Amino acid sequence: MPKIIPFKAVRPTRDKVSLIASRSYESYTQEQLEARLRDNPFSFLHIVNPGYKYQKEIAGEARYQLVKNRYQEFKEDGVFMQEEKPCFYIYKIVNREENVFHGIVAAASVEDYEKDIIKKHEDTLAQKEIIFKEYLKTVGFNAEAVLLTYPDNNELNTIIEKVMETRAEYEFTTTYRDTHYVWGVDDKNMISKIETIFNHMDAVYIADGHHRSASSYLLAKDLQSENKNHSGKEKYNFFMTYLIPESELKIFEFNRLVKDLNGMTKEEFLIQLDTVFRIDKRGIDYYKPSKKHHFSMYLDGAFYSLYLRKDNYNFKNALEALDTYILYTSVLKPILGIEDPRHDDRIAYSHGKRDLAFVKSQVDSGEFTVGFGLVPITIDEMKHVADEGLTMPPKSTYIEPKLRSGVTIYEF
Structure with missing residues (x-):
């Protein structure tokens, strides 16, 4: 047609x-x-x-x-x-x-x-x-x-x-x-x-x-x-x-960088994350996620792996299953207080071709406090969202x- x-x-x-x-x-x-x-x-x-x-x-x-x-x-x-x-x-x-x-x-x-x-x-x-x-x-x-x-x-x-x-x-x-x-x-x-x-x-x-x-x-x-x-x-x-x-x-991912922890200490922030993710501290070794619903986090000189807890796998549509949407609805908005990721100057984005070394350097410089790494969205995920008449969060894909x-x- x-x-x-x-x-x-x-x-x-x-x-x-x-x-x-x-x-x-x-x-x-x-x-x-x-x-x-x-x-x-x-x-x-x-x-x-x-x-x-x-x-x-x-x-x-x-x-x-x-x-x-x-x-x-x-x-x-x-x-x-x-x-x-x-x-x-x-x-x-x-x-x-x-x-x-x-x-x-x-x-x-x-x-x-x-x-x-x-x-x-x-x-x-x-x-x-x-x-x-x-x-x-x-x-x-x-x-x-x-x-x-x-x-x-x-x-x-x-x-x-x-x-x-x-x-x-x-x-x-x-x-x-x-x-x-x-x-x-x-x-x-x-x-x-x-x-x-x-x-x-x-x-x-x-x-x-x-x-x-x-x-x-x-x-x-x-x-x-x-x-x-x-x-x-x-x-x-x-x-x-x-x-x-x-x-x-x-299709490459867009990683996220956030300037502060919304008034929380590192320990308070990790406790908040623990309700949604299984968290493992990886230390100074780079951790890049390789599966859907797995995330990388760099905070205070250390990498962490964040695995979405299985009881949160209750997706009603293609949008809810996107990792960019999961990160927004489970971390960026409710915990870090970022309501509008398009316009909030507390958040920045780095496309996946720059890799996690760039995320680490931005946090180590003090310009940002925490960085999140994601896996790329697939063409099928992109099509399913479009077919259902839905729209992805901003900076979901670098193509x-x-x-x-x-x-x-x-x-x-």
Whole structure:
């Protein structure tokens, strides 16, 4: 049932793609950002950070208009080109850990998002949705694809493999040591087959990009109401996505760091935990949990294992069985007093690629008092939560692959 269609991407010329492609703006430190803006005039960061030209921080509608201006300048200077025919784009990434991802960049339907054919598993913040919607409305393009995942499909895999036998339009390695390959697919028969395969699936799932999806949906609703001749075929009825098979999705955990024990001593805190968990002190040896409902804790120079007591295995739905939810409802909220984990500045998150050494270093530095380690959520858990119409706690998953911005751009 999902409607997945090709589109005429705006994309870099072959010789400049490696210079243009950038990670998400938020992923750079201030020093990294300054270096890239200073040393690379073609970086897509110049578009999304237009105030650099004037050495001034610019926000709101003024920034959005400057983003549009910088983008138009890149097009006028021939840095970007417009595709002549609608295409799907086969996108392969080999990251520095030698994980390989193969997927399809395409446009997905906001109607499918509304009807839950594109399924969600995370809550979004209404204010953030509105801000990004207004940004999209002004700039008129989307340069960062929403990551969707679908059940493995042999027929689709065969098509992707066949395309990858030909010369890639793009092949470049980033300073992050990821190698990217992109092939355009404009053959009508192949396009029709890809559309049909997706149309026979029951659903696809958002892996990463819930706010981008929600904002694209809100934008479409705005533009539909303003267009007396709305037909449903307008470009604003779709948004850019990167679709990969479930087996290739890499899901990492988000560990938790908390600044204080909510007024308790270490001993009082451990006694509170004892009602919910079987606790073993592991000392200075790293303890990383390997099973569901097992947690690691680092406190006062020592690691602990926390095993959820079996009489607490009384889950009524997929959400209640998630370790991130268990930790929130049994420790973070009732014991440590963290009511809103999205906004409470007493809690911070560290994705699992940093490992528990990072958690330990943050606690040892004195910035935090206690850290918790979790096992990653699985794709099946994520799907079950989405299928039941539920939403995970914030920072439940850190998902790869991460696409570069500016490689394919969707205009509406």
